Amino acid sequence: MLETRLRDYLEAQHETAPQPEDSLSEVMRLGRRRRLWKRTGTAILGAAAALLMVLGSASIFNAAPSVAASPMTGAELPVINEAPVILQGELGPAPQIEPAGTDLTFAPIDEPTANDLAAIDETIQIEGYTDPTVVSLGSIDEFQTNVYVIHDVEPETGNGQSSLVAIGPDYPQFVSVSGPTQNTQWGPSSSRNPDGDGFVAMRVPEDASWGYIQIEIDGATTWQRPSDGFIWVPYNAQPGETIVVTGRDPSNGDIHLETTIDPIDLSGPLADLRAEILSLEAKVEELAAQITILESTRTTADAQTRAEIEEQIQELSQAQEQHLNRIRELHERISELAKKQDS
Amino acid sequence: MRAWVETDDSTVDVTVRPERFEDFYRVSSVDVYRTLTVVLRDADLAQEAMDEAMTRAFARWSKVRGYGNPAGWVYRVALNWARSRLRRRNREVLVDPEPPGYVDPIPDPQLDEAVAGLPLHQREVVVFRFLLDMTLEQIADLLGIPVGTVKSRLHRALEALRMEVE
Numbered sequence: 298m299l300e301t302r303l304r305d306y307l308e309a310q311h312e313t314a315p316q317p318e319d320s321l322s323e324v325m326r327l328g329r330r331r332r333l334w335k336r337t338g339t340a341i342l343g344a345a346a347a348l349l350m351v352l353g354s355a356s357i358f359n360a361a362p363s364v365a366a367s368p369m370t371g372a373e374l375p376v377i378n379e380a381p382v383i384l385q386g387e388l389g390p391a392p393q394i395e396p397a398g399t400d401l402t403f404a405p406i407d408e409p410t411a412n413d414l415a416a417i418d419e420t421i422q423i424e425g426y427t428d429p430t431v432v433s434l435g436s437i438d439e440f441q442t443n444v445y446v447i448h449d450v451e452p453e454t455g456n457g458q459s460s461l462v463a464i465g466p467d468y469p470q471f472v473s474v475s476g477p478t479q480n481t482q483w484g485p486s487s488s489r490n491p492d493g494d495g496f497v498a499m500r501v502p503e504d505a506s507w508g509y510i511q512i513e514i515d516g517a518t519t520w521q522r523p524s525d526g527f528i529w530v531p532y533n534a535q536p537g538e539t540i541v542v543t544g545r546d547p548s549n550g551d552i553h554l555e556t557t558i559d560p561i562d563l564s565g566p567l568a569d570l571r572a573e574i575l576s577l578e579a580k581v582e583e584l585a586a587q588i589t590i591l592e593s594t595r596t597t598a599d600a601q602t603r604a605e606i607e608e609q610i611q612e613l614s615q616a617q618e619q620h621l622n623r624i625r626e627l628h629e630r631i632s633e634l635a636k637k638q639d640s
Numbered sequence: 641m642r643a644w645v646e647t648d649d650s651t652v653d654v655t656v657r658p659e660r661f662e663d664f665y666r667v668s669s670v671d672v673y674r675t676l677t678v679v680l681r682d683a684d685l686a687q688e689a690m691d692e693a694m695t696r697a698f699a700r701w702s703k704v705r706g707y708g709n710p711a712g713w714v715y716r717v718a719l720n721w722a723r724s725r726l727r728r729r730n731r732e733v734l735v736d737p738e739p740p741g742y743v744d745p746i747p748d749p750q751l752d753e754a755v756a757g758l759p760l761h762q763r764e765v766v767v768f769r770f771l772l773d774m775t776l777e778q779i780a781d782l783l784g785i786p787v788g789t790v791k792s793r794l795h796r797a798l799e800a801l802r803m804e805v806e
Contacts, residue, residue, distance in 0.1 A: 299798060299801060299802055299805070299806065300770065300798075302748065302751060302805075303751065303755075303766065303770045303801070304770045304771070305747070305748070306747055306748040306751045306752065306755070307678060307766075307767060307770050307771040308771065309747035309748075310677075310678045310747065310752075311674050311675065311677075311678050311771055313747075314673070314674040314677040314678065314683065315677075315683055316670065317669055317670060317673035317674075317686075317687055317690060318687060320669075320687075320690075320691045320694070321662065321665050321666075321669075323691070324665065324691055324694045324695045324698055325661070325662075325698055327695045327699075328661075328694075328695045328696075328697075328698030328699040328701075329698075329699075
């Protein structure tokens with residue numbers, strides 16, 4: 298009887314499978330980091346997008362590519378200075394994406410249901426990047442509720458993408474998509490959140506089976522396991538400080554990368570603008586919370602109260618829009634200042 | 641036989657819902673991992689998939705612990721993640737399929753070869769049905785697909801296995 302034989306076979310396979318590594322502490326460490334991003338909320342998302350735009354034009358990313366020598370082969374390994382280009386977009390149909398200029402749409406795979414949203418993180422199909430028939434997948438980290446960072450979107454050109462997308466309740470929708478990055482070589486990149494804390498991201502080869510990788514920062518050694526092709530190294534950099542990052546895979550021993558990253562100078566006018574953006578973002582958040590509360594009470598209110606509530610919601614929405622307009626102006630101002638700094 | 645639902649002699653209580661994530665991890669991780677290993681036939685991928693799914697579960701534990709079946713959620717996320725990873729891997733490099741990450745004597749080599757030949761979407765249904773002893777409805781719920789799809793996948797899988805071993 299096939300079924301009985303199948304049960305015996307599967308049971309035996311299950312019993313002889315190895316014990317898993319005890320990864321609880323690592324799981325919790327990564328989970329906490331993701332939760333932290335969640336808690337920082339929309340304010341950081343907006344400001345981070347602005348800062349990424351700034352960083353994209355700042356010297357930290359535009360510095361000439363440098364090289365590091367492989368201790369095993371002596372060959373020069375390219376160090377990639379990634380320059381994410383964030384294209385702001387509205388929720389809704391996908392806009393044009395550079396550099397291909399073709400539509401990019403996000404659609405789930407495998408007949409998803411609404412319940413899949415919780416589990417869909419890694420199952421995103423991207424069609425039409427270079428050809429309507431091309432299907433590419435991106436690996437996704439949750440950034441905050443309904444907002445995801447997609448790494449390594451791989452169109453058939455062979456280049457990857459680092460993308461920032463939002464997947465809302467009416468999925469698929471998105472906010473913005475970045476320009477291309479390379480994904481097959483080692484290289485550092487860096488970014489910062491608006492609080493001045495930062496991290497160094499080192500990309501590792503996708504097709505390698507990496508274990509934990511040794512990281513050295515300023516003489517301190519830590520270990521990290523690559524996640525979606527990256528290792529993330531947190532640091533608290535001060536303007537002008539130099540960070541040295543060394544990555545090494547002890548089991549392979551053939552990768553060694555050392556680079557110096559000069560954090561962007563966030564002092565002066567940029568810092569003032571940044572502070573104003575954060576303040577406005579907080580106000581927008583507060584208004585959004587008030588609107589949500591009002592909306593929740595609207596359905597159970599009588600006709601007169603409902604009209605009053607709707608009036609209040611409209612006023613709050615207008616105030617929110619004014620703040621958002623000001624935030625956009627500040628983003629533009631930051632971009633202009635960054636360009637001047639860079640030149 | 642593994643037990644999907646709570647039974648007196650269950651060795652796998654995947655419906656357990658501890659308050660603390662640490663307890664959930666301790667109770668669930670071994671069986672989640674081993675089942676993923678059987679489904680994916682790749683111990684390293686199973687470990688990565690479980691770690692990723694557990695990380696996501698921990699990041700939103702306040703929600704996940706309230707689900708009817710937190711371990712089922714972890715299975716689902718892990719399988720989605722692994723499926724995505726396999727697609728990417730297949731697209732990048734055409735190589736021979738990786739062997740399972742464990743080398744214990746194979747209990748039924750003929751059947752093993754036949755199971756290995758099943759597409760992942762059929763193999764996972766077979767494992768959930770015959771290893772975890774889940775009902776068709778439970779499998780449908782876990783994978784987020786209609787019961788009819790579960791039935792057809794199971795039917796095709798068993799048909800393919802019969803062709804190979806009988």
